[in-house]
Amino acid sequence: MIKKPMGIFRTVASTLILTIFVYVSHQLTRFTDFSWQGTTLIVSFLAFLFALVIGTFLFFWKEKKLDVNPWRDRLLNGSLTVMAYINFLITLVILRDLLAFADNVTGTWISLEVLYSSQATATLMGLPVAMIALGNAVVRRGARAKIMPVSFANLPSELEGLRIVHITDLHISPSLPLRLVQKLVDQVNAMKPDLVVFTGDILDSFVEKHQQEFEILKQMRATHGIFYVPGNHEYYWDAPKGLQAFRSVGFHVLINQAATLTFGKAELQVAGIPDPAALHFRQEGPELDKVASQLRPGAFKVLLSHQPSLAPQVEKLGVDLQLSGHTHGGQFFPWNWLIVFFERYAKGLYQVGAMQLYVNQGTGYWGPQLRLGTYCELTEIILRKG
Known part of the structure; x- marks a missing residue:
């Protein structure tokens, strides 16, 4: 068969x-x-x-x-x-x-x-x-920092100005130079973010080949933690070992889970779901009902999902902000023009019902070592009340 x-x-x-x-x-x-x-x-x-x-x-x-x-x-x-x-x-x-x-x-x-x-x-x-x-x-220039203020009418005053650094689609593999990983970590640490979030396709090879990269990732710092969800590519290379490697360097791996952070009287929940590709490898796939049972009514909610296409379902959970990647923005010509015909949410900020969705066009690259018509994006999401 x-x-x-x-x-x-x-x-x-x-x-x-x-x-x-x-x-x-x-x-x-x-x-x-x-x-x-x-x-x-x-x-x-x-x-x-x-x-x-x-x-x-x-x-x-x-x-x-x-x-x-x-x-x-x-x-x-x-x-x-x-x-x-x-x-x-x-x-x-x-x-x-x-x-x-x-x-x-x-x-x-x-x-x-x-x-x-x-x-x-x-x-x-x-x-x-x-x-x-x-x-x-x-x-070769490395990731370009992009400041992205996002406004919410219901944002608690304690979360005003909270800075979330968003990294996605780094694609650690033999094709990605080690110096680019080190440069990225140095950039993030210089930004002194409140949170760092990774939305999948960070590892695109056998983890055993990339111990040096994980030693570099271990150097990354964020005041309130580093959160990670897997993309489709992690599942092509023995995902359980890959996920354990991310845990070993201090990343909070969210598989249909929600972490709650307290800022004074306000609560921020960071939830995460795995990529649907997990189901093809008999791993736990996205279970939105499981996530919903962990969300608190009064908390401000951020959900990490590699696939932006899941936004309409995620919005029904009462999530305020979804952060995603996957599309690469098309990466290079002519796909940077054609991506809109394949992806409803190609790159940038979208309003999906009552929820906002931001799609990062990728911090690294897949395949050829090039981007043409796009760039390697390191996004700093700044929460604003408005």
Whole structure:
């Protein structure tokens, strides 16, 4: 029963990839004045890139070894960079074809001979390299602090100005440089937050490979504690061990639980639910009824959920603020434009009934070491009465 769906998936995926390869190769060479040697060289180059990405992911699909092996890490990072190159190349080819179609419909204002010339093809194949370099530079800068005041009519005066630092989608893995983790911790400690919250996809690898990262995370400080909920990616890498590692460095792991903090006469409850992906691994999934039984009527309530899509159900619990991640804001072009078609709550602040929802676009990145059209976000939520 398991093999058949996997076989169908691989067949569909392989067919789709082959179709994309044929389309891109055809559009880059068919209308140019390249010699047959030049055409063969371009098609062979593209075939190598596509094969490298597919082959690498098939190899790592069955990867179970826990030892740190630099050559495997370099292979994966290289393939992810190639994947980004292919993404940008496909996008540029499609945009050129759409431009040509629009020109054909509206009238001739640009020469198709120029648009599909060998020089234009060379430009299309070179631009992704520049885009990757720019996107990598954005990541190397580290997380950019964003101050986000959020107002509530029912906020107790004791909580006025409370600062919550929100981190999500860090994706600790062999792809994430150790120095970025250290830089993030230094940034947070310099902010001296009241609370720090992590909303999932913080660990994206076997915990045994990342003891150094957890030693760095242990250095993070917050006046009233650090709270964490898992995202979908934690469950791909032996979640019980990962969750225990977060507990061992002092994080309060909230699995359908609510922690109550007292500020004078006011109460702040920080609740958390796991990602629905937990159910696929026979782990405890989100149970909103269980959370609801722990919430107090007079308390100000903040709920951590990796998935922003759960907001309509969470709002019914009487939660005041939901903090989420997951979307990455699309991470890089063109997905930073297209993400709104896949995610109802893509990034930023939303009003969901009586509740407010903030979606952080991600403090790290997934896959290629780049962001283009987005940035690595470190959010400082400031509670205001208004």
